[in-house]
Amino acid sequence: MKIAIQGVKGSFHHKVAQTFFDATTPVLECMSFPVLVDQLVSGNASAAVMAIENSIAGAILPNYALIDKHKLTIEGEFYLDVQHNLMALSGQTIEDIKEVWSHPMALIQCRSFFEKYPSIKLVEATDTAAVAHQIQKEQLKGIAAIASETASQIYELDIIAPQIQTIKHNETRFFILNTEEKQINTDCNKASICFRTDHKRGSLATILNIMSDCKLNLTKIQSMPVIEMPWQYAFFVDITFDAYSDYEKAKKVLSIMSKDFKVLGEYKNQKR
Amino acid sequence: MKIAIQGVKGSFHHKVAQTFFDATTPVLECMSFPVLVDQLVSGNASAAVMAIENSIAGAILPNYALIDKHKLTIEGEFYLDVQHNLMALSGQTIEDIKEVWSHPMALIQCRSFFEKYPSIKLVEATDTAAVAHQIQKEQLKGIAAIASETASQIYELDIIAPQIQTIKHNETRFFILNTEEKQINTDCNKASICFRTDHKRGSLATILNIMSDCKLNLTKIQSMPVIEMPWQYAFFVDITFDAYSDYEKAKKVLSIMSKDFKVLGEYKNQKR
Known part of the structure; x- marks a missing residue:
């Protein structure tokens, strides 16, 4: 089965597919991120590689929206040192x-x-x-x-x-995506979640306090506009943890204390 | 004196310049955001209009980096209903x-x-x-x-x-920028700030608790990679408040409790 990549062979996405899976993995070249997602959802690819953030330019926000909209699961992450x-x-x-x-x-x-x-x-x-x-x-x-x-x-x-990028150490983070149902994998130590909070003062602080009490480390937070509800925000958050049981406890509390709580993926932290 | 805009006459930036300042305001057309900032910094323009976030696509993160790098001041915000x-x-x-x-x-x-x-x-x-x-x-x-x-x-x-955008209500938020020193304006009720926190668990929760205790409402939060320190994050936060004195108190505490605390601008909330 093919892995969908953004771009053609020789692209940075291709490199990630070869390293995460196998150097001989057949790839499906997609000319945009929406096409990439279409190929995955329609079953033409068994997984997809998608750039999600870069250490210079920041997050690629429309890709978070694509993951959310099409209910994709993050099965892994990969950091690539990008030399232009x-x-x-x-x-x-x-x-x-x-x-x-x-x-x-x-x-x-x-x-x-x-x-x-x-x-x-x-x-x-x-x-x-x-x-x-x-x-x-x-x-x-x-x-x-x-x-x-x-x-x-x-x-x-x-x-x-060679190496004409402004910052010599230029990392891009990629997600490995699929459409399968989440399976509990107690081996994982990182998760991407999203939720909304009500507009009361201190509501986000309350959520972050719960995470901290459950020994979760926050590695990323991003407020995102909620489509069709201008200027209401959803939060996309990445967390790391040592014990799956801590994370499990936090999930239960967060699903009560926040709105539309959703796990986008549970996977291995590729950093350290 | 001219106002720098991204794009040419007839662009959405031009519309914002005409509405925020005056319909007859002379504009300086810039073909990219870095050029826009150069024109402002070099004194060829007295202010600049810069798109910063959209209700569909989210924040334009590289523009936050430009504002930070060139020590620009946000003197105002403007929301435009963008019809494509x-x-x-x-x-x-x-x-x-x-x-x-x-x-x-x-x-x-x-x-x-x-x-x-x-x-x-x-x-x-x-x-x-x-x-x-x-x-x-x-x-x-x-x-x-x-x-x-x-x-x-x-x-x-x-x-x-006409109106071919996916979401009919499609707002874009713009900043009005200048290079002047911040002057205390107790009339304002919104601010954009940024800071770093150390990597201890719960450090962001601590900061948000302080904001909540000081009666600040958080309207936006964005973690941003710190250039040359891959995967360390700075936070860009927008807050609204009723009393300037509450905000002043929060500023004092935050400058002690966070690292590299910086006010990017204090201005009038243009929503409601």
Whole structure:
């Protein structure tokens, strides 16, 4: 069965699929996150790899909304150290480049590099590796891609500037998603949950106090607008814990004390 | 003095500048958020209008990072009901359209509409109104823009489908920014603050308890990665209050109890 990835072979999503599953895992290339989710929901893929947050640009909020809307389960997380390389057809130098086509997140992460080259036009594209493929296929001169070293090998482009991202240590966190019913896995030590609270003062503090009392560590919190209820917020929270029993107790209390409490996934903490 | 806006005349940012300041306010058109901030910091603009969150797509996190990095002050907020319209050259119908060029946020907000037209290619562009301008200037057939009614009037395009965004009530929140030192304005009833906490369990709960004790209402919370310290988080929080004295007390306690406490702006709550 195939694993759905955002982008084409050689993309960062592809790398995650190969590392989390197996280097020979067949992948289903999807050109956007909604298409990725469609492929998973319709059964064409058995799992999907989705970028969810980056240490420079922050969370990809619309992806939280997709997970929630389609009732997907997070079965795992993966942190990838993302190194962006500028690549073009063999023989091209940085002086030849008129336009760089890449994904908006990659452009954000490399912005400082291009301040030295104000004449280069930054053009948004759907996928980093797909641009590398297009440059080779159409033999595009004057155009460069920002993509992984693997992409430069697959699509036979020369790296004209390596590691051009602003922050050298540039991690992206990915979720491994599926559509299956949650199964209790007492081996897990991390969970992603979401809930709403009423608009009373201190209601979020009350929830966080419960979590703290149950020995849960909060690693992420994000308020999100509730669709069709403008400016009411849901909270997306990641927590880690040592004992599953502590987490189980917290779940029971939180399902009483908050509204629409939902577990998005229980999985192994991939950090340390 | 000019007000910097993201995009060109007829953009949603332009509308906010005209409403918050004056309909005749001269504007400085900027083609990206970093350029907008540069124009403000270099003194070419006396203030800047910046979109910060949308009721469908959520917060524009990189803009929080820009505000923080350049030590900008939020002097006000503005909520705009954003209605997206599909527009093209006069005489064109939806069947003639091969590609729609628009800002990624606008494309996200209109995704469901285009599910009925799978042959239309969605192409990311820097600004909604700039595409409308380009279609008129270059007489582009087969291309449509997603933009405001004002843009269709300025650039003389026909609206071929009105209000195509998925959620009819689609609000975007904008900040009015400047570079001036904060002045105490006891008239304000809302503030945007940021801080870090140490990694001890319950440290965020402690901070939220203080806010609640000081009668502050939390309207937004967002954890953000700290640049160069991957997976350490800063918190960006919006609060409302009735008495400035309550807020002043909270500020004193929070500056002791959290790390790097900073006020990004104190302003009037524009909701209700």
